[in-house]
Amino acid sequence: MSQPKENFFYFPQPNLQPLAFRMRPQKLEDVVGQPHLTEEKGILNRIIKTGTLPSMIFWGPPGSGKTSTALLITKQCGYQMLSISAVASGVKDIKESVRIAEKNLADSKKTVFFIDEIHRFHKGQQSVLLPYVESGVVVLIGSTTENPSFEVIGPLLSRTQVIVFKKISNLELVKLLKTAIESEKGLNIPHLKVEDGVLESIAELADGDARQALNLIEIVVSISQKQNLPITISMVGDILQKQSFLYDKSGEEHYNMLSAFHKSLRGSDPDGAVYWMCRMMEAGEHPHSIFRRLIACASEDIGNADPRALQVAVAAQQAYDFLGEPEGRLSMAQATLYIASAPKSNASYKALHQATADVREHGSLPVPLHLRNAPTQLMKSAGYGKEYKYAHDFPGAFVEQEFLPRELIKRVYYQPSTRGYEKMIRSWLRQLWKSKNYND
Numbered sequence: 001m002s003q004p005k006e007n008f009f010y011f012p013q014p015n016l017q018p019l020a021f022r023m024r025p026q027k028l029e030d031v032v033g034q035p036h037l038t039e040e041k042g043i044l045n046r047i048i049k050t051g052t053l054p055s056m057i058f059w060g061p062p063g064s065g066k067t068s069t070a071l072l073i074t075k076q077c078g079y080q081m082l083s084i085s086a087v088a089s090g091v092k093d094i095k096e097s098v099r100i101a102e103k104n105l106a107d108s109k110k111t112v113f114f115i116d117e118i119h120r121f122h123k124g125q126q127s128v129l130l131p132y133v134e135s136g137v138v139v140l141i142g143s144t145t146e147n148p149s150f151e152v153i154g155p156l157l158s159r160t161q162v163i164v165f166k167k168i169s170n171l172e173l174v175k176l177l178k179t180a181i182e183s184e185k186g187l188n189i190p191h192l193k194v195e196d197g198v199l200e201s202i203a204e205l206a207d208g209d210a211r212q213a214l215n216l217i218e219i220v221v222s223i224s225q226k227q228n229l230p231i232t233i234s235m236v237g238d239i240l241q242k243q244s245f246l247y248d249k250s251g252e253e254h255y256n257m258l259s260a261f262h263k264s265l266r267g268s269d270p271d272g273a274v275y276w277m278c279r280m281m282e283a284g285e286h287p288h289s290i291f292r293r294l295i296a297c298a299s300e301d302i303g304n305a306d307p308r309a310l311q312v313a314v315a316a317q318q319a320y321d322f323l324g325e326p327e328g329r330l331s332m333a334q335a336t337l338y339i340a341s342a343p344k345s346n347a348s349y350k351a352l353h354q355a356t357a358d359v360r361e362h363g364s365l366p367v368p369l370h371l372r373n374a375p376t377q378l379m380k381s382a383g384y385g386k387e388y389k390y391a392h393d394f395p396g397a398f399v400e401q402e403f404l405p406r407e408l409i410k411r412v413y414y415q416p417s418t419r420g421y422e423k424m425i426r427s428w429l430r431q432l433w434k435s436k437n438y439n440d
Contacts, residue, residue, distance in 0.1 A: 019218040020211045022185050024068045031065050032176050032210055033168030044073060053077050055133050055140040057148045060165025062253060063209025066143040070114050079110045086120040094128050101138045111138050118142030119151035126153045133159050167208035174199045176210055177217050187221055195232040262293050266301045270340040277336050291317040294335050303348035305420035312338050343420030351413040358408060365405035398432050412436050
């Protein structure tokens with residue numbers, strides 16, 4: 001058989017494509033586990049019948065069919081899809097895609113921008129999309145595992161319809177696996193012998209992720225046939241071992257576990273925190289990802305309620321780098337438990353963001369004259385440094401004076417909490433600053 005000519009649109013033979021790719025639904029009724037969207041009265045079914053796609057955000061867990069559904073509805077409605085990577089694409093790439101969409105529109109063709117993991121687009125990138133979505137040059141379909149209310153800018157969110165995908169049930173995954181084994185486009189082995197409970201075990205391990213379930217059954221069947229092994233629950237367990245198969249360090253589950261870890265730290269649950277720490281380490285997570293989260297939490301969620309938390313987190317990373325595995329993991333666990341158990345305060349975080357907001361809102365306000373540097377006589381004669389009070393010339397090395405621009409006088413950015421060391425800081429500041437309003 002002659003080899004195919006080189007061309008950019010050549011795809012490998014179907015049996016060489018990954019099973020998850022071959023099993024992608026071609027019709028809406030083939031979409032697994034989303035009857036609320038695909039049945040007669042389902043929103044996507046009704047949209048397809050109109051033949052006109054609105055801009056949408058597909059929100060749901062990994063492997064729930066967001067990408068596959070976007071592909072098939074785009075095809076069924078006769079639109080051209082342009083896929084944009086939220087990780088690799090910049091503003092230049094977006095504008096280049098817009099030029100293609102504008103050309104399509106001039107030729108009476110409609111274009112869908114499909115942006116996987118749209119939550120990874122920063123606000124500036126999302127803002128670039130806005131005028132083209134609003135004017136109808138493109139139809140946006142974004143997919144995300146994160147709550148779009150927090151991850152998509154308001155103006156863009158208000159111009160899209162949020163479509164919620166649900167986690168696929170184990171029962172639906174088992175049906176999908178059986179279809180994949182038997183169908184011609186799948187493994188095409190209708191008489192494959194599988195021990196009772198194997199498909200259920202795979203479905204449970206995939207945890208609602210159809211892509212993971214299909215990838216796993218493909219690996220299991222391949223190993224079974226190459227090594228002439230029976231497909232048993234024990235065999236599946238041996239293949240998975242530490243279940244690193246189910247953890248993609250660059251995918252959604254990576255961020256889900258980091259999120260669970262940080263939320264456990266913030267929520268003062270040392271048990272949850274150390275559990276997620278161990279889950280990630282056992283799955284092969286890079287230790288520095290975990291230490292970055294520990295160090296961030298020490299400042300963001302503890303701050304001056306326990307200033308030692310930051311020292312503990314940094315020291316633990318240094319200890320881990322010095323000791324390596326397995327001893328270094330104990331330092332990581334110690335820091336995790338300390339930070340989870342420490343008193344919490346987001347006062348530093350709030351002070352930073354409130355002060356930053358004022359800087360951005362008010363621009364470059366002039367430095368008050370009494371705070372300006374006056375190295376020359378000319379500057380002194382202009383009033384630079386005049387009436388500045390040197391704190392150490394006063395009892396207790398303190399005297400009330402204004403340190404903010406005139407437009408921001410009486411602002412209080414830092415409101416220490418009443419927890420941990422900040423309780424003492426709060427008391428001290430209230431004693432010093434009679435003119436400032438520290439909330440009770």
